[in-house]
Amino acid sequence: MALINRETRLCDVISAHPDVVPVVNRFGITLGTGDLTVEAICREHSLDADFVLVILNTFINGEYFPERTLRSFSASAIIDYLIKTDGYYSQFQLPNIHRHFSLLMRSSADVTNNLTHLYRFYQVIERELLSYIDHDLKVWFPAIVALERGKAAECPAGDEQGSASVEEKLHDLINMFIQHLSGEYDLNLCYAVFTAIVALEKDLRQNYRIRNRILLPLSRQLVNQSRG
């Protein structure tokens, strides 16, 4: 799909890319969009249309990453979006995968499959991701906001390694499903778990691009400015 602009109807965007639904949900936009354009919907929800467009285009087009445009937004606006994505992971996506995975395990009593190993691996990734999110929400993000508002002079360095580690492990888990899953199991539930993990991996990848390539340099810039 070509880049989305203000005049693009949101229903066309969702129709072409249904996986964008959780992203628009983060802005408070829900299904039932009518045939309103992105600009009209943003106006209705009091949203910055430019920011919404950049996020949607970044999510949909893997190659699209307008660093200069993104850096023109305030750190607080980017953090506000990242807090919503983190909330979506911790409150909806991870529990959803966990629930479906547990169900898959229970429905696949057949000991001949190797799902147990994949489930344990998923739990390791889940714990690591939650701990990473927790640190961002409680420590890093508030420190950047305080810095931007002139209420602090320093801010702890953001961690890039943690996100790379989670991404790599999720990628491994997906490949394990594709290449190494064996035995008998509930095909439908397995598909549900698999697609949910793939969706999480894609979402996280885009999220980390914004976090590591926009917010991280922005926070360093703010530290340098406050030091004069």
Place this chain on the structure above:
Amino acid sequence: MKVSLRLGDTASAIGLRYLLDTYFDIMASVGACADSDADPATLYIVSPEELASRLDFYIPRRQRTVVAGPGSAMLDTTADESDIVERLQELLHTCEPAVSTVGADLSPREIEVLKLVVAGFINKEIAEQLNISFHTVLSHRKNISSKLGIKSVSGLSVYAMMNGYL
């Protein structure tokens, strides 16, 4: 694969034991064992009476429990030998513990490297242990990740567990 024959009819048990030994190289145990005998890879071939008397043991293991006896739909002990062998083959195949066949693609050297990686050794230590160069270790690791589609050490550990390398 282990097979436990728990049949009231001794002749049937001896006959099945003979077939399992002859055609599948499996030495089945005969007679009921303690409940602590709960090897997850065991196939239980039981009489209807045995099943009924210990439902609490067999229900959780229903995927690996086969009721055998004269006229049984699961394993008819009065059927022709060839039919019984064919049926046993199906049952054993169903209960075979999962082992990824992709593991066979790793060379013996790559498996050695994999075991050391998941044991926590760094590349330099692996090179010393296997008496190969640091670059050869890197090359093996690259090949392992490429073949398995797994890069992280924790992912490789899971793979190693799945394939009995740990």
